[in-house]
Amino acid sequence: xxxxxxxxxxxxxxxxxxxxxxxxxxxxxxxxxxxxxxxxxxxxxxxxxxxxxxxxxxxxxxxxxxxxxxxxxxxxxxxxxxxxxxxxxxxxxxxxxxxxxxxxxxxxxxxxxxxxxxxxxxxxxxxxxxxxxxxxxxxxxxxxxxxxxxxxxxxxxxxxxxxxxxxxxxxxxxxxxxxxxxxxxxxxxxxxxxxxxxxxxxxxxxxxxxxxxxxxxxxxxxxxxxxxxxxxxxxxxxxxxxxxxxxxxxxxxxxxxxxxxxxxxxxxxxxxxxxxxxxxxxxxxxxxxxxxxxxxxxxxxxxxxxxxxxxxxxxxxxxxxxxxxxxxxxxxxxxxxxxxxxxxxxxxxxxxxxxxxxxxxxxxxxxxxxxxxxxxxxxxxxxxxxxxxxxxxxxxxxxxxxxxxxxxxxxxxxxxxxxxxxxxxxxxxxxxxxxxxxxxxxxxxxxxxxxxxxxxxxxxxxxxxxxxxxxxx
Numbered sequence: 001x002x003x004x005x006x007x008x009x010x011x012x013x014x015x016x017x018x019x020x021x022x023x024x025x026x027x028x029x030x031x032x033x034x035x036x037x038x039x040x041x042x043x044x045x046x047x048x049x050x051x052x053x054x055x056x057x058x059x060x061x062x063x064x065x066x067x068x069x070x071x072x073x074x075x076x077x078x079x080x081x082x083x084x085x086x087x088x089x090x091x092x093x094x095x096x097x098x099x100x101x102x103x104x105x106x107x108x109x110x111x112x113x114x115x116x117x118x119x120x121x122x123x124x125x126x127x128x129x130x131x132x133x134x135x136x137x138x139x140x141x142x143x144x145x146x147x148x149x150x151x152x153x154x155x156x157x158x159x160x161x162x163x164x165x166x167x168x169x170x171x172x173x174x175x176x177x178x179x180x181x182x183x184x185x186x187x188x189x190x191x192x193x194x195x196x197x198x199x200x201x202x203x204x205x206x207x208x209x210x211x212x213x214x215x216x217x218x219x220x221x222x223x224x225x226x227x228x229x230x231x232x233x234x235x236x237x238x239x240x241x242x243x244x245x246x247x248x249x250x251x252x253x254x255x256x257x258x259x260x261x262x263x264x265x266x267x268x269x270x271x272x273x274x275x276x277x278x279x280x281x282x283x284x285x286x287x288x289x290x291x292x293x294x295x296x297x298x299x300x301x302x303x304x305x306x307x308x309x310x311x312x313x314x315x316x317x318x319x320x321x322x323x324x325x326x327x328x329x330x331x332x333x334x335x336x337x338x339x340x341x342x343x344x345x346x347x348x349x350x351x352x353x354x355x356x357x358x359x360x361x362x363x364x365x366x367x368x369x370x371x372x373x374x375x376x377x378x379x380x381x382x383x384x385x386x387x388x389x390x391x392x393x394x395x396x397x398x399x400x401x402x403x404x405x406x407x408x409x410x411x412x413x414x415x416x417x418x419x420x421x422x423x424x425x426x427x428x429x430x431x432x433x434x435x436x437x438x439x440x441x442x443x444x445x446x447x448x449x450x451x452x453x454x455x456x457x458x459x460x461x462x463x464x465x466x467x468x469x470x471x472x473x
Contacts, residue, residue, distance in 0.1 A: 002140055003043055003044050003045050004039075004044045004072065004136050004139065005044070005045045005046075005047075005068070005069070005070045005072075006044055006045070006046045006070060006071065006072050006136060007046075007047050007049065007064075007065065007068060007070035007072070007073045007074070008032045008035060008036055008046065008047070008048045008049075008073075008074045008075075008076070009032075009048065009049040009050075009073065009074070010029050010032070010049070010050045010051050010052060010053075010075075010076060010081075011051060011061075011075055011077065011081065011084040011085040011087070011088040012052070012056050012057050012058045012060070012061040012088060013051070013052075013057065013058055013084040013087065013088075014051070014052050014080075014081040014084045015051075015052035015055070026052065026190065026191045027191060028050070028053075028181075028186050028188070028191055029048070029076060030181050030202055030204055030253065031076060031104070031105070032048050032076055033048065033181035033182045033183060033185065033186060034129055034178060035074070035104075035132050035133075036181075036182040036185055037178070037179040037180060037181055037182040038129040038130070038132070038133050038178065038179065039133060039136060040179075040182060041179050042133055042136075042137075044136060046182065046185065047068060047070070047185065048185040049061065049064060050187060053187055053190050053191060054187050058087060058088065058091055061091070062088075062091045062092060062094075062095055065092055065095065065096075065099075066095060070099070071099075071100070071139065071140075072099070072100045072101070072102065072136065073092060073099060073100070073101045073102070074102045074103070074124075074132065075088060075089070075101065075102070075103045075104075075120075076104055076105040077103065077105045078105055078106055078107055079106070079107045079402050080402055080403050080404070080405045080406050081403075082107045082108070082111075082115075082402050083402060083403055086118040086119065089101055089118060089119040089120060090119060093119055100121050100122070100139060100144055101119065101121050102120065102121060102122045102123070102124055102132070102135065103115050103120045103122075103123055103124070104124035104125075104128045104132070106217050106382070106383075106384065107383060107402070108120070108123045108124075108125075109123070109124075109125045109126055109221060109384065110217070110220070110383040110384030111383045112125065112163075112165070113163060116156065116157070116158055116163065121144060121157060122135060122149070122155055122156070122157045123155065123157070124154060124155060125154050125155065125156060125165075125168075125169075126154060126168070126169060126221055126222070126223070127154070127171060127172060127207070127222065128154070129172070129178060130154075130169065130172070131152060131153060131154035131155060131169055134152045134153075135149070135152055138151075138152065144157075146159035146164065149164070149166070150164060150166055151166075152166055153166055153167045153168065153169035153170075154166065154169035171207070171222070171223045171227060172207075172227065173227060174227075175206075175207065175227055175228070175229040175233075176229055176230050180236075180237045181237075183201075183241065183244070183245075188201075188244075188245050189245075198249065199245060199247040199249065200249045200250070200251055201241040201242070201245060201247060201249065201250050202250075202251050202252075202253050203234065203238060203241075203250055203251070203252055203253065204253045205228060205229055205234045205252060205254050205257060205267070206226055206228045206229065206254045206256075206257070206259070206263070207222045207223075207226070207227050208222045208223045208225050208226040209222065209224065209226065209255050209256060210224050210226055210259075211322065212321055213310075213321050213322055214319070214320045214321055214386040214387045214390070215348065215351075215379055215380070215381075215382070215385055215386075215387040216255075216382075216385065217382050217383075217385050218255050220384045220385065221384065226256075226260065228260045228263045230266075231266035231267040231269070231270045234267060234270075235267065235270040235271060235274065235276070238250055238278065239274065239276060242276070242278070248276075248277055248278045248279055249278075249279050250278050250280035250281075251280070251281055252280060252281065252282040252283065254282065254283055255283050255308075256283055256284065256285050256288060257282035257283050257284060258282070258285065258288045258289045258293060258297075259288045261288070261293070264296075264297070265293075265296070268296055268297070268300045271300050271301065272300060276301075277301070278301045279301050279303045280301055280302055280303065281302065281303055281304035281305070281306065282297075282302065282304075282305065282306070283305075283306045283307075283308075284306065284307055285307065285308070285324065286307060286309075286328045286329045286332040286333075287324050287328055289305075290335075291339070294335055294336065294339050294341065295339055298339055298340075298341045302341065303341070303342060304341070304342040304343065304344065305336065305341060305342070305343045305344070306343075306344045306346065307329075307332070307333075307343060307344065307345055307346065307371075308322070308346045309324075309329055309345045309346060309347055309369070310322055310346070310347060310348050311348065311351075311358075311362050311365075312326070312347075312358075312361045312362040312363075312364060312365025312366070313354075313358055313361060313362065316351055316353075316354065316358065316362075319351070319353065320351065320387075326365070329369065330368075333345070333369045333370075333371060336371070342372040342373070343371045343372050344371055344372065344373045344374070345366055345369055345371035345373075345374050345375070346374075346375045347362050347363070347365075347366050347377070347429070348362075348376075348377050348378070348379050348407075349362055349363070349376065349377075349378055349379065349422065349425055349426060349429060350378040350379040350410060350412075350414060350417070350422035350425065350426070351379045351387075351414070352379075352387075352391065352394065352412070352414040352415055353414065353415060354414055354416070354417070355416045355417065356416070356417055356421060356425065359417075359422075359425045359429070360425075362429075363376070363428070363429045363432050363433060366429075366433055367433060367436070374433050374434075376426055376429040376430055377407035377408065378407060378408070378409070378410045378422050378423070378426045379422075380405050380406075380407045380411060380412075381396075381397060381411070381412055382405065391412050394415075396412040396413055396414065397411060397412045398411065398412060398413060398419050399411035408426070409423065410422035410423040410426065
């Protein structure tokens with residue numbers, strides 16, 4: 001087999017978007033790194049350009065394409081970054097109209113016709129490693145041969161005027177068969193959080209989510225079947241990364257790290273047996289963790305737990321398919337305080353059926369729980385989710401500019417509120433929660449007030465600006 005030169009990229013320009021400016025977040029594209037690892041194992045030459053992290057603008061990006069001369073370019077995008085990906089496609093086409101360009105990620109997976117209409121040759125749907133590998137193998141031998149591409153699961157492409165969607169690719173059941181992500185192709189010394197150059201290693205231990213919450217695309221992108229890597233493979237990757245990148249700070253990107261109880265305890269056993277001194281954070285659910293697990297996590301280096309609470313209304317929790325109870329949530333957050341482990345509560349306001357009072361009650365519930373940090377977002381109808389279908393069917397979406405789909409900006413109205421009211425409620429939520437004197441004193445005492453202010457200041461700027469300019473109602 002002849003080696004194919006594959007350029008994988010996060011498109012340039014997205015560092016200028018609201019999503020990146022507000023969070024100050026630069027996280028590695030693990031999906032691209034995993035695809036790159038599989039391609040490299042097969043003998044292909046791969047390069048990853050993480051444009052926003054490396055500060056590469058569109059012109060520089062195209063120059064990099066020209067100088068490296070890849071046989072195929074692969075782009076990744078989420079909904080708010082997809083326009084920048086389309087701009088990159090257009091710029092590449094002006095340089096070379098024939099170079100094959102593929103795209104993966106959640107947005108293209110569900111909006112593949114839009115992607116094809118914007119110059120993409122092939123969309124890779126869902127889990128991308130083997131679909132991309134098989135595509136590259138066919139490209140190497142036959143080019144963009146539609147007849148042969150039809151044999152590859154997980155693709156969408158055009159054959160003349162026809163859009164061809166091949167069969168769904170079954171989920172990878174044994175994730176241990178994948179090599180570790182190709183971090184050597186990433187600028188690992190440049191990833192930050194809140195704009196601070198803190199070296200972090202991001203790790204994914206599992207894929208899939210069984211719950212299918214109406215506003216979240218995870219179940220629909222990765223599938224409902226939860227698949228865990230072995231604890232040994234995960235800790236091997238962590239240990240190797242600690243040695244290579246000189247850090248012991250690990251962030252698990254799994255939505256529900258604690259869903260697999262057996263995995264969690266095997267993971268902690270591996271950490272203990274190897275005497276690894278790590279600090280890690282992970283996502284959890286209030287119904288998949290107990291006090292014993294919480295204590296065990298903390299004693300092995302877990303410094304923070306992230307919980308999706310979503311709402312202070314049991315009716316809303318039931319309607320979105322979250323399958324938790326407010327009573328259990330109260331209990332688990334009390335355990336977290338007793339365990340003295342930092343815990344983040346995530347709350348969503350502005351579901352279509354809610355009233356203004358419902359949104360206020362969610363904020364009040366957040367204040368009652370009083371987590372270390374609270375994250376408030378506005379319900380956003382992402383393509384591929386039941387919420388998107390509901391919003392389209394009921395004509396609720398007022399803003400179709402994908403760049404605004406950050407969860408920090410309201411893009412739809414509800415049955416009882418306007419889009420503008422939802423936006424004001426988001427700003428009110430942050431002010432209400434974080435301006436409490438007791439909270440501010442607690443954070444000041446623990447030396448964390450600066451971090452809190454950095455995290456929320458951009459969310460509050462519109463609120464303060466309106467009042468300084470006399471535009472408050």
